Amino acid sequence: MNVSxxxxxxxxxDGACVADAASHAGIDDGERGVAIAVDGLVIPxxxxxxxxxxxxxxxxxxxxxxxx
Amino acid sequence: MMEINVERPLVIDGVSLRSRLIxxxxxxxxxxxxxxxxxxxxAEVVTVALRRVEHTEGGLYDLIHRHGARILxxxxxxxxxxxxxxxxxxxxxxxDTPWIKLEVIGDRTSLLPDAVELLxxxxxxxxxxxxxxxxTTDDPVLxxxxxxxxxxxxxxLGSPIGSGLGIRNPHAIAMCRQxxxxxxxxxAGIGTASDAALAMELGCxxxxxxxxxxxxxxxxxxxxxxxxxxxAGHVAATAGRIPRLSHATASTxxxxxxxxxxxx
Numbered sequence: 001m002n003v004s005x006x007x008x009x010x011x012x013x014d015g016a017c018v019a020d021a022a023s024h025a026g027i028d029d030g031e032r033g034v035a036i037a038v039d040g041l042v043i044p045x046x047x048x049x050x051x052x053x054x055x056x057x058x059x060x061x062x063x064x065x066x067x068x
Numbered sequence: 069m070m071e072i073n074v075e076r077p078l079v080i081d082g083v084s085l086r087s088r089l090i091x092x093x094x095x096x097x098x099x100x101x102x103x104x105x106x107x108x109x110x111a112e113v114v115t116v117a118l119r120r121v122e123h124t125e126g127g128l129y130d131l132i133h134r135h136g137a138r139i140l141x142x143x144x145x146x147x148x149x150x151x152x153x154x155x156x157x158x159x160x161x162x163x164d165t166p167w168i169k170l171e172v173i174g175d176r177t178s179l180l181p182d183a184v185e186l187l188x189x190x191x192x193x194x195x196x197x198x199x200x201x202x203x204t205t206d207d208p209v210l211x212x213x214x215x216x217x218x219x220x221x222x223x224x225l226g227s228p229i230g231s232g233l234g235i236r237n238p239h240a241i242a243m244c245r246q247x248x249x250x251x252x253x254x255x256a257g258i259g260t261a262s263d264a265a266l267a268m269e270l271g272c273x274x275x276x277x278x279x280x281x282x283x284x285x286x287x288x289x290x291x292x293x294x295x296x297x298x299x300a301g302h303v304a305a306t307a308g309r310i311p312r313l314s315h316a317t318a319s320t321x322x323x324x325x326x327x328x329x330x331x332x
Binding site for chain 1: 092093094095096102115116117118119120121122123124125126128129130132133139141142143144145154157158159160161162163169171278
């Protein structure tokens with residue numbers, strides 16, 4: 001299916017979940033300090049593995065950066 | 069360093085902090101330089117921004133944790149209440165903290181706060197359980213409005229972000245002090261140690277410095293200098309400055325001056 005991952009179009013497997021999007025974005029399983037929003041809604045990490053993605057969703061994967 | 073008895077710790081949201089210097093992470097070319105500055109600053113609170121992962125290097129979060137410092141996420145770059153609220157929610161999930169340094173800027177040139185959007189975002193975030201530290205202009209009326217909606221701290225600017233112009237309107241900062249009883253933290257504009265000392269002498273409870281450290285020729289030395297200045301200013305504020313007079317006032321009694329005759 002087609003999704004938008006951090007503003008870029010991506011094709012990911014049908015049935016993929018938020019955790020799969022995290023690995024697509026290069027996030028290791030153990031990495032802390034990361035958050036994901038799907039269509040503007042924050043998905044708690046505890047639910048990444050159980051939250052399926054659907055065609056056309058916008059996924060944002062963020063972490064801490066120097067600034068502010 | 070001489071041990072100075074600082075009367076009371078800074079308390080934000082029930083958390084007691086010995087250091088009254090909060091540092092930013094922006095502008096460091098390398099993570100190890102930030103780490104050295106963090107150690108020198110003895111800061112217990114560090115502010116970080118959130119960005120898409122491909123625009124960031126990992127490691128900052130773990131580094132701050134390793135030093136035992138508390139993360140204060142910020143909404144740097146947000147230009148509307150909506151954007152700032154969404155960013156705050158991502159930050160709460162990423163860092164497992166309800167603390168947020170709320171920044172809502174009005175344009176990308178001045179980087180000055182947008183008062184209307186700021187107050188709107190602060191109101192909604194407080195309602196949602198956030199501990200809001202609001203970056204604001206040096207306006208005592210807005211400072212009071214931010215306290216009224218439940219902000220945990222008010223952070224007036226001394227001058228624009230990254231300008232290093234120091235505190236352009238000390239009277240306004242002193243009025244902000246009078247206007248609120250929550251912690252007042254001078255944010256933005258610090259250029260060097262004397263600016264930080266002045267902020268504390270004006271009654272601020274703490275100072276936030278980012279560019280002043282990261283863009284100094286020697287960031288580690290500047291981090292130490294700011295830590296000393298913040299302590300000095302805080303103790304001086306407690307001690308109480310003497311009034312300014314328009315004339316000289318002798319500190320030595322005239323009586324008892326020996327008569328040594330007239331000079332030739």
